[in-house]
Amino acid sequence: xxxxxxxxxxxxxxxxxxxxxxxxxxxxxxxxxxxxxxxxxxxxxxxxxxxxxxxxxxxxxxxxxxxxxxxxxxxxxxxxxxxxxxxxxxxxxxxxxxxxxxxxxxxxxxxxxxxxxxxxxxxxxxxxxxxxxxxxxxxxxxxxxxxxxxxxxxxxxxxxxxxxxxxxxxxxxxxxxxxxxxxxxxxxxxxxxxxxxxxxxxxxxxxxxxxxxxxxxxxxxxxxxxxxxxxxxxxxxxxxxxxxxxxxxxxxxxxxxxxxxxxxxxxxxxxxxxxxxxxxxxxxxxxxxxxxxxxxxxxxxxxxxxxxxxxxxxxxxxxxxxxxxxxxxxxxxxxxxxxxxxxxxxxxxxxxxxxxxxxxxxxxxxxxxxxxxxxxxxxxxxxxxxxxxxxxxxxxxxxxxxxxxxxxxxxxxxxxxxxxxxxxxxxxxxxxxxxxxxxxxxxxxxxxxxxxxxxxxxxxxxxxxxxxxxxxxxxxxxxxxxxxxxxxxxxxxxxxxxxxxxxxxxxxxxxxxxxxxxxxxxxxxxxxxxxxxxxxxxxxxxxxxxxxxxxxxxxxxxxxxxxxxxxxxxxxxxxxxxxxxxxxxxxxxxxxxxxxxxxxxxxxxxxxxxxxxxxxxxxxxxxxxxxxxxxxxxxxxxxxxxxxxxxxxxxxxxxxxxxxxxxxxxxxxxxxxxxxxxxxxxxxxxxxxxxxxxxxxxxxxxxxxxxxxxxxxxxxxxxxxxxxxxxxxx
Amino acid sequence: xxxxxxxxxxxxxxxxxxxxxxxxxxxxxxxxxxxxxxxxxxxxxxxxxxxxxxxxxxxxxxxxxxxxxxxxxxxxxxxxxxxxxxxxxxxxxxxxxxxxxxxxxxxxxxxxxxxxxxxxxxxxxxxxxxxxxxxxxxxxxxxxxxxxxxxxxxxxxxxxxxxxxxxxxxxxxx
Numbered sequence: 001x002x003x004x005x006x007x008x009x010x011x012x013x014x015x016x017x018x019x020x021x022x023x024x025x026x027x028x029x030x031x032x033x034x035x036x037x038x039x040x041x042x043x044x045x046x047x048x049x050x051x052x053x054x055x056x057x058x059x060x061x062x063x064x065x066x067x068x069x070x071x072x073x074x075x076x077x078x079x080x081x082x083x084x085x086x087x088x089x090x091x092x093x094x095x096x097x098x099x100x101x102x103x104x105x106x107x108x109x110x111x112x113x114x115x116x117x118x119x120x121x122x123x124x125x126x127x128x129x130x131x132x133x134x135x136x137x138x139x140x141x142x143x144x145x146x147x148x149x150x151x152x153x154x155x156x157x158x159x160x161x162x163x164x165x166x167x168x169x170x171x172x173x174x175x176x177x178x179x180x181x182x183x184x185x186x187x188x189x190x191x192x193x194x195x196x197x198x199x200x201x202x203x204x205x206x207x208x209x210x211x212x213x214x215x216x217x218x219x220x221x222x223x224x225x226x227x228x229x230x231x232x233x234x235x236x237x238x239x240x241x242x243x244x245x246x247x248x249x250x251x252x253x254x255x256x257x258x259x260x261x262x263x264x265x266x267x268x269x270x271x272x273x274x275x276x277x278x279x280x281x282x283x284x285x286x287x288x289x290x291x292x293x294x295x296x297x298x299x300x301x302x303x304x305x306x307x308x309x310x311x312x313x314x315x316x317x318x319x320x321x322x323x324x325x326x327x328x329x330x331x332x333x334x335x336x337x338x339x340x341x342x343x344x345x346x347x348x349x350x351x352x353x354x355x356x357x358x359x360x361x362x363x364x365x366x367x368x369x370x371x372x373x374x375x376x377x378x379x380x381x382x383x384x385x386x387x388x389x390x391x392x393x394x395x396x397x398x399x400x401x402x403x404x405x406x407x408x409x410x411x412x413x414x415x416x417x418x419x420x421x422x423x424x425x426x427x428x429x430x431x432x433x434x435x436x437x438x439x440x441x442x443x444x445x446x447x448x449x450x451x452x453x454x455x456x457x458x459x460x461x462x463x464x465x466x467x468x469x470x471x472x473x474x475x476x477x478x479x480x481x482x483x484x485x486x487x488x489x490x491x492x493x494x495x496x497x498x499x500x501x502x503x504x505x506x507x508x509x510x511x512x513x514x515x516x517x518x519x520x521x522x523x524x525x526x527x528x529x530x531x532x533x534x535x536x537x538x539x540x541x542x543x544x545x546x547x548x549x550x551x552x553x554x555x556x557x558x559x560x561x562x563x564x565x566x567x568x569x570x571x572x573x574x575x576x577x578x579x580x581x582x583x584x585x586x587x588x589x590x591x592x593x594x595x596x597x598x599x600x601x602x603x604x605x606x607x608x609x610x611x612x613x614x615x616x617x618x619x620x621x622x623x624x625x626x627x628x629x630x631x632x633x634x635x636x637x638x639x640x641x642x643x644x645x646x647x648x649x650x651x652x653x654x655x656x657x658x659x660x661x662x663x664x665x666x667x668x669x670x671x672x673x674x675x676x677x678x679x680x681x682x683x684x685x686x687x688x689x690x691x692x693x694x695x696x697x698x699x700x701x702x703x704x705x706x707x708x709x710x711x712x713x714x715x716x717x718x719x720x721x722x723x724x725x726x727x728x729x730x
Numbered sequence: 731x732x733x734x735x736x737x738x739x740x741x742x743x744x745x746x747x748x749x750x751x752x753x754x755x756x757x758x759x760x761x762x763x764x765x766x767x768x769x770x771x772x773x774x775x776x777x778x779x780x781x782x783x784x785x786x787x788x789x790x791x792x793x794x795x796x797x798x799x800x801x802x803x804x805x806x807x808x809x810x811x812x813x814x815x816x817x818x819x820x821x822x823x824x825x826x827x828x829x830x831x832x833x834x835x836x837x838x839x840x841x842x843x844x845x846x847x848x849x850x851x852x853x854x855x856x857x858x859x860x861x862x863x864x865x866x867x868x869x870x871x872x873x874x875x876x877x878x879x880x881x882x883x884x885x886x887x888x889x890x891x892x893x894x895x896x897x898x899x900x901x902x903x904x
């Protein structure tokens with residue numbers, strides 16, 4: 001089979017001068033081996049021009065074909081296909097700009113809004129001019145994911161103009177941003193298509209009982225018994241009674257036992273004493289009998305004395321404890337007075353220090369309205385947070401990819417303009433039903449220090465004769481005197497409390513209200529304080545039960561007063577509404593007029609409460625009565641015991657006295673006898689003595705006579721002897 | 731990656747201009763030096779893309795050097811900072827900063843500036859080094875390579891054969 005000869009590429013069919021061969025072919029062959037091959041194939045022909053040999057080996061033909069291709073490719077410095085790609089891109093951009101741009105933007109916007117709001121969204125006639133930096137649309141509708149037959153938001157035409165010149169300098173300056181015909185919660189012409197939605201069940205706010213609800217009791221509803229039962233935990237007297245009753249029980253138990261013991265002891269002593277009664281002092285005749293009786297009595301006496309002393313000590317202790325319990329009772333009485341005062345406080349609305357009726361009602365109203373605004377704000381914040389989270393997630397992803405250092409940005413001078421500046425935002429919308437609003441925000445920036453003026457805003461809402469005007473500044477500049485300040489002016493508003501004020505027997509209230517106020521930042525609390533002054537006039541009230549005294553009084557007051565001033569202070573921080581304080585002169589008016597009645601009512605309640613409480617406490621103090629009777633009984637017993645012991649003692653004492661007297665009689669008798677005996681003895685002794693003396697005197701006389709006689713005899717003898725005997729020399 | 735390697739292999743062995751390969755590698759090195767995500771890198775990439783380089787060499791070298799450049803980031807940071815803070819150039823940079831679109835280049839970032847200037851300084855040496863290497867390869871290594879028995883044996887290794895097949899496939903279009 002003959003193979004078909006491969007055609008020789010045109011580039012090799014041509015004849016070249018030596019110079020052209022080098023320039024057009026050889027220089028474009030960069031593989032030495034191929035270059036040598038071509039050199040060999042081209043031979044000089046006529047007129048010195050080089051041409052390829054006639055007989056080219058068949059195996060070289062594919063190689064020549066590839067070479068021809070590469071030679072062609074190696075021409076020039078720009079690749080054709082790359083240029084074509086660039087051209088296609090540029091062309092596509094132009095075509096996109098001219099024909100598809102708006103359609104693509106519509107698609108992107110709608111899909112973006114649907115992903116954020118989870119509901120069908122539509123944007124009509126969006127237009128984008130890249131060169132002018134203008135984006136606008138005719139209308140926008142975002143359905144409510146919770147109710148597909150309604151729109152969450154609907155706007156009319158919108159226009160955003162960005163400065164391209166500033167954008168090329170990496171600064172976003174929005175010259176003007178206007179949005180008109182903004183309306184919330186409008187009805188859709190067609191029901192929106194359901195989107196994949198996260199069903200967020202509306203969480204019912206915790207229904208906390210407001211202080212007003214506690215106070216909002218009509219006179220009919222006021223039941224002091226239920227009030228007492230309700231407040232039982234808060235009443236000190238009840239607690240004291242409970243603890244007192246326990247003490248009383250313990251007291252009775254303790255002293256009953258003690259006195260029973262003593263009773264037995266006394267009984268034993270009595271028996272012993274009874275035995276002493278048998279002693280009859282009159283029958284005592286001797287001292288031995290006296291002493292024996294006395295010993296018998298004195299052996300019982302110390303026991304009686306000891307029992308008496310212990311009874312005295314016990315009685316003293318008993319009385320002391322009894323006094324304590326009696327003091328407890330007095331304390332209960334005092335505490336009860338405090339409780340009555342406390343309970344009275346709950347029923348007394350006349351005092352300015354107490355919760356005020358009108359203020360309370362106004363606070364409830366303001367809190368509700370403010371909460372609505374706050375919740376709306378939170379909803380907006382939720383959407384923003386969602387957007388921010390998505391954005392931050394993307395940013396994190398980018399950062400994770402980046403392995404390199406971030407480097408430092410060296411700042412160079414550029415005109416002192418902020419990176420982000422929104423010169424003007426115009427927002428308007430609403431309907432005749434909801435009112436028409438207009439908002440203008442100026443000079444909104446990320447770097448307030450680079451602007452000479454603070455951000456300012458004006459808002460106006462008109463609904464028939466009712467209007468609200470806000471005018472404020474938000475000065476974010478360093479050392480700004482007032483970072484945020486807003487003036488509120490809202491004359492001729494309709495002020496309605498459809499729920500009524502039950503405490504004032506008002507079922508509904510409607511009036512004209514002139515509202516003015518200021519709002520300012522509170523840096524230390526990181527919040528905004530709003531001070532409002534509301535003047536109510538042309539007040540109309542609806543009362544179903546007008547027979548009631550309060551109702552009559554309120555009606556009377558309302559028909560006489562022309563205006564009511566309400567002052568409110570609202571502090572909103574990151575954590576929500578931190579404080580709402582409402583004052584109104586209606587409180588003073590009411591307290592003047594109704595105060596007396598309320599006071600009387602409170603006094604009446606006080607009496608009733610006092611009676612009830614006393615009865616209630618009496619029930620609780622049944623134990624106390626028991627105590628009193630028990631104490632009295634114990635006291636009487638102890639006294640009886642004491643008196644019986646004293647009787648015994650007396651008996652013993654009389655016995656002793658009797659015995660003593662008997663003893664004395666015996667002693668006296670003995671003494672008398674003794675005296676008589678002594679006297680007789682003395683007489684006898686005296687007589688004996690006399691006799692003895694006489695005898696002695698006689699004997700003495702006899703002795704003396706004998707002596708004298710003897711002496712005379714002796715003297716004579718001596719004389720005789722002397723006479724007979726003569727001594728030599730004499 | 732295998733396709734890139736194969737394309738580069740084909741380019742090395744085909745009749746493509748050595749300068750295209752060398753400039754591709756030099757531009758790849760330059761692009762690797764500058765952190766991405768700014769107008770300067772984008773502009774440089776578009777220029778590199780439009781010029782007649784070997785795209786495989788450009789992308790392969792960018793990827794390869796991107797792995798290594800973070801190691802010299804501290805040097806680029808210091809170098810860029812030194813340039814940006816040169817008092818003689820302050821007016822120039824200030825004017826540059828106020829020219830529309832140029833702020834998007836992030837040239838006032840130390841690493842961007844360091845990478846950019848290092849790229850300019852290194853472009854010519856890198857170009858000539860790789861130009862010489864390609865020429866040497868084609869003149870001396872490639873012929874021996876083709877006839878070498880080891881290379882022939884290596885071609886039978888799965889990964890190498892895969893590259894070889896890809897190269898053959900590509901060479902048909904080259």
